[in-house]
Amino acid sequence: MPTVYNWQIGREMEYPYAENRPDRQWGAVFDLNKCIACQTCTLSCKTTWTHGEGQEHMFWNNVESKPYGAHPLGWDQEILDRLGVQEWGSDGVYDGDTIWEANDVDWEETSPTEEHVANEGHVASYMPDDADWAHPNLGEDEPAGEAFAGDTHIEGEEHPMWFFYLPRVCNHCTYAGCAGSCPVQAIYKRQEDGIVLIDEESCQAQLQCVQACPYKKSVFNQAKGNSQKCVGCYPKVEQGLVPQCFENCLGKIRQHGWVNPPEEADPTNPIDYLVHEAEVALPLYPQLGLEPNVYYIPPINVPDDYLFQMFGPGVEEAKETYRRARDGRADQRKLRGLLHLMGSTEWRIEEFEVTEDQAIGYDADGRTVAKVPMEEPRAERPKFEQGVDAYRLDVT
Template identity: 30%
Template sequence: MDIRSQVSMVFHLDKCIGCHTCSIACKNVWTDRKGAEYMWWNNVETKPGTGYPTKWEDQEIYKGGWEKNGNSVSLKGAGKLRGLKNIFHNPHLPVLDDYYEPWTYKYEDLFTAPEGDDQPTARPVSLVTGEHMDVKAGPNWDDDLGGSPDYARKDVNFKDLSASEQEVMFQLERMTFFYLPRICNHCLNPACVASCPSGAIYKRGEDGVVLINQQVCRAWRMCVTACPYKKSYYNWHTGKSEKCILCYPRLESGQAPACMHQCVGRIRYLGVMLYDADKIQEAASVNEDELVDAQLGIYLDPFDPEVIKEARKNGIADSTIEAAQKSPVYKFVKEWKIALPLHPEFRTLPNLFYVPALMPGMATVKDGVYEESNTQFLWGGINNDRLPIKYLANLFTAGNTDKIVEVLKRLMAVRWHRRQTTVGDVEQGIVDMAMGEVKMAADTADAIFRLTSLATFDERFVIPPAHREESIEMLESTADVKGSTGFGFKETPKRGW
């Protein structure tokens, strides 16, 4: 057993209101720079939709992630031979137009335009070339199903759905959507690290944050291809790749990452998970329908004395182990089993888990009348979901529908229980039946309810106390360069020559 600690996250999709506050927080702190304007280390997508960059989930186009190869896995679009061969031109690299061309407006024209018959306008100008441009795409261009025929209908996750099933989904009265906020997953089996020819990308042992060393990156661009979530971005100005750093300078000083701190809907949870690094290879190589269980099997019980002993032996601090015991992520993922990884079939073992959205699916419209179908029979809402189960399964369980139904049932059971507790208009027998089928105790349902809707800041973010002896930011005074080169950069991020 080789126990390591990992800072991981849960996003509760039922609570996401799609306000993009997280994206803005991240943009303001990290990517408001030349060459990084188009990057959204945190972005929020409407599902169904094609996302950002367009169709990122379609690995037939982008060749990201790993694929099963006998008893092991190999990189789909990169790797040693392919990486060194394609170094002069990477055929699977997304280009700027696959994201969007960043722009600003000529605001000064509003003030300096000469007097005339027309209102002065602020025309959009490209942040790449500085020329006037027509805005044709943006990071959330298909927000709230905007332009559905062009975007939502081309969602890659419809791949196993029949044409008639898709048609039903897009009938106006059945249309539904939910939001999918995404950041780097800080994977256990990161494809970006494996694909980097220079060895610039690494996973920090202490907390599992995946970082790109800006001084070693040589712009071979393989990480952009290899990351199936397209969360490694190429800075066209500096000629270096960049990615989400999970705000490690904030984490090291006990603060929640900017995106999480700002979250208006309080959908985000962050905590430590202990895992067994020896099992990574094995878990990444199982068959598709077993992937979720195999990954969840890697995370260890932080209360198990044997685990604690081994963790200490590996140099994990007691305070970190304690944080793992209080981790909200552990509760959602392992204890309550209501959070799932995004696209486990990419085999990177992502550390960001999602509680699937229940609400938009549960209510339907029949004969023009809004109907709560779940009053008719116990799991009615799930079986007649407006979002086909298969669609959710393609997102969160590599197509395993049983797994997603199980999670949705558990979420429904909590609702039955809370309805009974707070309103009391449900027959106790129905509640018992629901709770019995998912084998959930009343106090567990109450705990899920509490952490979902009432939790305070400190309950949602259980960040291990700072370990001065381990941190980078505390030892090197980054404040020295604040106001000149910017927080974090120790030399001007100027393009080489």
């Protein structure tokens, strides 16, 4: 089997196809410190893409409460258990097996379906059942954890419990599990933007993409008899717009754009800046080996051990950098400005700058598509208004 370089795990790994990166790669960053689980993203996607027959159980965009929520039920725990021991070296290199290397399966000789018969514990044989898809909000808002020193708005207090919201879409992985497992090559990665799509006419309903995608974002439509998945809102992307779930995000936690490998990173590109320059955005379960292209700014109130398993090395540093930007530290002013730009426009921001008083976003043609102030205007009114003989409860 060919070997490819996966920069997220810091080494070469096995993959069924030779390395062939697209001309540019669809990418995204989600700020988990701002997600409020309003599910507006989920509804906007559902009403746009998955409201048809056979799609009742499909949520191409979903929001999970961690640590207990998951859709399909228990998907991440199941995958991590099957993957086995996941060890990272002190140099940031992943020393464990990826899904392509686990269980000593030769992907060129053995399909996941055949391996499923021989070894039901194989990482690429996990098939959620109907009940697993039926409870998209199970575990929502359930907290966990013992008392630990938390970064709360109440100085000096302990934060005894924690949970956070994890919005998920297809990662449009560089080394996609769905594409790598499809026996009829009905799944492909677009060269122009790296979006992973299913050719539904070529799909023969062998379900290997559903099994092999560890994030469980390829879903079978029983009514149509083929698999379906998030399409990255490519009709909007082609017009320079952000995907539907990004545009409708009330918490303004999402930034869409292009992501480059580290050696090609452009510090004026918002996604590259967050991922490579500020190093505040991390991939979800990089140890799986798919090089996912959706990145997350870790929640600062969650224990590091849990986040390390989820996002790999760099969690502590990312949280500290985010805190400094949030607190207005001068060394993270550029990051603070970019965080203000998130969700500020329906247009894709491909370049940004931070001036003395505002952050500015530009499209591919250099046209200004967003301007936000670095500091919100503030006015303070008298607590007692003599003209109406009344007290104000909110003076700002």
